[in-house]
Each structure stands twice: as C-alpha cells, then as structure tokens.
Amino acid sequence: LIAYWAVRRVARDQAALLHSLEALRASETRLTTATAAAELGVFEWDVASGLFNWSAGTEERMGLQPGSMPDFESWAALIEPDDLEATMQHVEESVARQAERFSYRYRFAQPNGQVRVVEGSSRAFYNDAGELARTVGVLINVTEQEAREAALRGREAQLRSILDTVPDAMVVIDDEGVIRQFSAAAEALWGYASEDVIGRDYRVLSPQDQFEQNTAKLAEYVENERDITSETIPAVGEAKDGRRFPLELRVGLARVDGKLLLTMFARDISERLAGEERLSELSSELAHVSRLSAMSELAADLAHELNQPLSATANFLAAAQMLIERGR
Incomplete structure (x- = not known):
C-alpha cells in the first residue's frame, strides 16, 4: 500500500513537472515570437567571465552571423570607439550609484562595412561586495529611426540657416x-x-x-x-x-x-516711406520750380512784346523834342 501511494505521488509530481515544462516552453515560445515581432534582442552578460548569452535570432537581426559576439571582447571590437567609451563610462557611473538599470545607445560595424545603431536598457545585478555581477537587457535596432532623425535634424538646420539669413x-x-x-x-x-x-x-x-x-x-x-x-x-x-x-x-x-x-x-518700411515722402517733397519742389520757370518765360515774352513799341515811342518822342527845339 505504501508503495502504491508512493508511485501515485511520483506520478503526480511527474505530471506537474511535465505541465510546468510545457508551460515554460510555451512561455519561451511566446517570448521568442514577441521579441522577433518587435525585432528585440535579449541578452545576459556575465561580468566575471565576460560571456554574452544572446536570445535566438538577436545577432541575425543585427546583421551578424550567429556566434559573432560570444564575449565582451568580440562585442567591444564591433562598437564604434567613441560610443564604446561613452557606453562604458555610463555603465561605470551607474555601478558607482548602484543603479538598478541603465540605458545605452551605440553604433556597431557590420562585416559588410555598414553601420547599425541600437539602443536599449539593462537590469543590473550586484554581488555582496557591491560589484556588478551580471546584467540582463534588451536592445533594438534603431538604424532607420536614426537615419530619419538625422535627416530631420539636417532639414531643420537648413531651414534655420535659411530663416536666419532671410532679411x-x-x-x-x-x-x-x-x-x-x-x-x-x-x-x-x-x-x-x-x-x-x-x-x-x-x-x-x-x-x-x-x-x-x-x-x-x-x-x-x-x-x-x-x-x-x-x-x-x-x-x-x-x-x-x-x-x-x-x-x-x-x-x-x-x-x-x-x-x-x-x-x-x-x-x-520706415526707410521706404521716408524715401517716398522725400520723393513727394522733391516732386512738389520740382513743380514749384517748373511754375517759376514758366512764369519767367512768360515775363520774358511780355517784356519782349512790350519793349518794341516802347522803344519806338521813345524814339518818336526824342525826334519830336528835337524838332521842337529847332523851332519846327
């Protein structure tokens, strides 16, 4: 009887274990499907050994062959030097604060020479001495987004340059x-x-x-x-x-x-209005001068017309005076 119940207990335990394993496999399948749909990469970094454990398909989604980044050295060799320095400095600052999470964004080179941009965040785990022991994180390829943002920044800079030079x-x-x-x-x-x-x-x-x-x-x-x-x-x-x-x-x-x-x-338009006003004043002055010139010409014509009969009259008077003086 004891053996019977022991077998029953083992059978139940095995069934529960199988059910748990099936649920775990289903959960892993859902996780893999979700990360693939979102083009996410999941990884674990063991700091002491330097080993990386990448989720299935992560390296391929980054344009790399599987197994291209098995450890820290191989990963660091693909990162742009400036980005690697900035990322590691940020990690060191986060560790110094005992931060639970830290984010990153960096560029890495593919074997074909193209550059990809990724960003993500990691959960940090520390040992009893407060040293970083391992991290578990996600990353996503944002190369296209970076290209769009760079193009947008370029257009904004060009527009700003144009607007700053427009009078x-x-x-x-x-x-x-x-x-x-x-x-x-x-x-x-x-x-x-x-x-x-x-x-x-x-x-x-x-x-x-x-x-x-x-x-x-x-x-x-x-x-x-x-x-x-x-x-x-x-x-x-x-x-x-x-x-x-x-x-x-x-x-x-x-x-x-x-x-x-x-x-x-x-x-x-202050200068333009001032110029128009000055032009109006000059036009008025010109019209006044024109009127004066016309009056001068009229006076000259009148003087010419009057000068001849006056001269003739003066001559006749002079002749008459001479005749009177001679007694004629």
Whole structure:
C-alpha cells in the first residue's frame, strides 16, 4: 500500500513537472515570437567571465552571423570607439550609484562595412561586495529611426540657416496668439531676444492701441484659415525700447499635429516711406520750380512784346523834342 501511494505521488509530481515544462516552453515560445515581432534582442552578460548569452535570432537581426559576439571582447571590437567609451563610462557611473538599470545607445560595424545603431536598457545585478555581477537587457535596432532623425535634424538646420539669413523678420504664432518661433532678423527688428518673447502673446510686438485690431485679424485668420501670403498687410510694430515703426506683413498658415500655426514675415518700411515722402517733397519742389520757370518765360515774352513799341515811342518822342527845339 505504501508503495502504491508512493508511485501515485511520483506520478503526480511527474505530471506537474511535465505541465510546468510545457508551460515554460510555451512561455519561451511566446517570448521568442514577441521579441522577433518587435525585432528585440535579449541578452545576459556575465561580468566575471565576460560571456554574452544572446536570445535566438538577436545577432541575425543585427546583421551578424550567429556566434559573432560570444564575449565582451568580440562585442567591444564591433562598437564604434567613441560610443564604446561613452557606453562604458555610463555603465561605470551607474555601478558607482548602484543603479538598478541603465540605458545605452551605440553604433556597431557590420562585416559588410555598414553601420547599425541600437539602443536599449539593462537590469543590473550586484554581488555582496557591491560589484556588478551580471546584467540582463534588451536592445533594438534603431538604424532607420536614426537615419530619419538625422535627416530631420539636417532639414531643420537648413531651414534655420535659411530663416536666419532671410532679411525679413519671421515670427511664428499658434492659433492662441502665442509666439512659437522668433528669427534672428526679428530679434534685430524688435530688439527682443528670442527667449524673451517665445511663449508670450504676440501683441507684445505691437502698440497697445493696435491690440483690438490685431486680435480681430487673428480671429479672422484662424476662423477662415485664410492664407494670404500673396497679399501685403500694413501694420505698426513697437520695439522693446518703445520705438514705433511701420510694417508690411505677409501671413502663411499651416496645420502641424492638428494645431494651426501662422507664419508672419515682417518688413520695416520706415526707410521706404521716408524715401517716398522725400520723393513727394522733391516732386512738389520740382513743380514749384517748373511754375517759376514758366512764369519767367512768360515775363520774358511780355517784356519782349512790350519793349518794341516802347522803344519806338521813345524814339518818336526824342525826334519830336528835337524838332521842337529847332523851332519846327
């Protein structure tokens, strides 16, 4: 009887063990499927031995042959030197703080010469002496994301360079009238540094007596989403020092992430208006001179027409006087 119950107990234990093993295999299968779907790599690094244990398919997803990175030395040999130094410095700083986790991002070279970028994080485990014993972490290939971000940074830098060299001042505001961008030309025109006005109401750039008019214009643009880059709008600006100056504006609209942005290009037309005023004054002076010249010509003609009969009369009078004196 005892033997019977012992066999029954062993059978139950074996069944439970088999069930646990099947559940473990199913869990490993799900983990492998999930990491493959997300293109994640899972690894364990034993610090003392320097050995790496990579999950199935990780090295292949990184463009490497299986077994290419069995230990620390082979892994470090593939990392860009600058990135390796920065990563290990970050690990040392994390260990010094006894941090539970640390993140990383580095580039490594493939056998074909191409460079891949990966990022991830690791869980750190320490021994009784507080030394790093091992880490378990994940990493993901972000090469395409890095390329897109680099291209975006390049376009942003190019756009910033263009905007900084455009002679017209550029101010970007949102549909609530908050300043979002302020170009170098705008800084020179208004006298504000960009950090002084970004986040503030755009009406700080105009005189107070223009607030109501500017608010009505902004409401019209936002409501109708009216893009008027082909039109010029007369306006008045007020600099940081209180100086007022006439402006000529062009406004363009764009939606970014569902939010309406207005880009205003502003040009100070003080010199142009002063030139036009001076030209008007010169035109008036020229017209006055022309009138004086015409009057001079008329006077000369009148003098010529009157001079002949007057000369003849004078001659006749002189002759008559001579005859009288001779008694004739």
